[in-house]
Amino acid sequence: MATKEKTNSDSTSVAASEPDSVQAAAAKPKEPEYEITYPKGSKYQNLTPPAGVTPNPFEEIARISADYAESSNWADKHADIKGVLLQNAQKDYLFVLQQQAANEMLRHELFPHYYQDMSNTSVLKNIGYYTEQLVEAKSEDSELIYKCLRALKGYWDDDRIAQVARVTATRVQARPILSAADTTTRNGSYRQIYARELKKMAQRLSGKG
Numbered sequence: 001m002a003t004k005e006k007t008n009s010d011s012t013s014v015a016a017s018e019p020d021s022v023q024a025a026a027a028k029p030k031e032p033e034y035e036i037t038y039p040k041g042s043k044y045q046n047l048t049p050p051a052g053v054t055p056n057p058f059e060e061i062a063r064i065s066a067d068y069a070e071s072s073n074w075a076d077k078h079a080d081i082k083g084v085l086l087q088n089a090q091k092d093y094l095f096v097l098q099q100q101a102a103n104e105m106l107r108h109e110l111f112p113h114y115y116q117d118m119s120n121t122s123v124l125k126n127i128g129y130y131t132e133q134l135v136e137a138k139s140e141d142s143e144l145i146y147k148c149l150r151a152l153k154g155y156w157d158d159d160r161i162a163q164v165a166r167v168t169a170t171r172v173q174a175r176p177i178l179s180a181a182d183t184t185t186r187n188g189s190y191r192q193i194y195a196r197e198l199k200k201m202a203q204r205l206s207g208k209g
Contacts, residue, residue: 142194162205
């Protein structure tokens, strides 16, 4: 018992000796992995489900992700996710599904495979597909789009990359700064940082850099 009490006491001492900034960071709620971009006044803000639609379409990508949690077959997962996008192609909430799908596949499947083999054309083709989904959805996730365009260098032509980079940078930089979170959170600050990088990318590829 004495040993246990000493251990607890030591732990308290170590915690007390840590800088306030470290303790504050540990206590700070973890930010979401990514943010969905919504049009101003969207009725789907914060993933509010479409009225009268069951099952909730905004839970479909997460369901597919869970189904493939123990599988390494990203191609079948992609096929199922693409099926959801096709089934909802005419819905006014498609933009939400496009962003969910792109984040799931790019972050958890395609980028890990790309970093293992940067010449894999199947992976590059699908990075291109989900980049297009983000652009169509008017996503302001400049960090994710920047990483996609870096991967697509040499697979897409320079004009196409420059156009996507320019459009995304312009959209993000036109976004009003409405709260501290737009610049102080990781997602908020990275949105601004990568918008500037996208603008530089577009200028370089257009011969204006």
